[in-house]
Amino acid sequence: QVQLVESGGGLVQPGGSLRLSCATSGIIFSIYAMAWYRQAPGQQRELVARIRSTGTTTYADSVKGRFTISRDNAKNTVYLRMNSLKPEDTAVYYCNTVVYTRDYWGQGTQVTVSS
Numbered sequence: 001q002v003q004l005v006e007s008g009g010g011l012v013q014p015g016g017s018l019r020l021s022c023a024t025s026g027i028i029f030s031i032y033a034m035a036w037y038r039q040a041p042g043q044q045r046e047l048v049a050r051i052r053s054t055g056t057t058t059y060a061d062s063v064k065g066r067f068t069i070s071r072d073n074a075k076n077t078v079y080l081r082m083n084s085l086k087p088e089d090t091a092v093y094y095c096n097t098v099v100y101t102r103d104y105w106g107q108g109t110q111v112t113v114s115s
Contacts, residue, residue: 002026002104004095011111012085016113020070020080021105022076029076036069036080038091038111046095049080062088085113 008020020036035050048058057069065114068081078095090113095106 001098002099004097004104004106005107006095006109009093009111011112011114013115014086014113016085017081017083018085018111020093020095020109020111021076022078022080024076024095024097026074027099029071030073032097034071035080035096036067036078036098038089039094039108040088040091043063043091044102048093051078054089055097082111085111087113088111 004021005023008018010018012018029052033050035047035054037045038048039045045075047060048063048069049057051057051069051071059067066082066084071078090111092110093106094108097104
């Protein structure tokens, strides 16, 4: 059974930093791409960043230069380091992977950027 469990969200002031973690189980983690999505209230879920098994990364334009996605294959965990946070980064952040064309999601972790 594939499971993704996010952690690390919280309340942070504008300009602050957070690191999200997504621990996985039930998959051969090292061979799959992993991604972070986010969904703000009243908005569609959007891709934030993706890291392939090779380590190649892609980012949404809105987070380039501020967010960094990384993975630790030994720990079956993917991370999202978020710096210079802005109020518009406020959302629920979800971890995602696709296994045999099926999407798997974590439960999400809330990130709120506010003074």
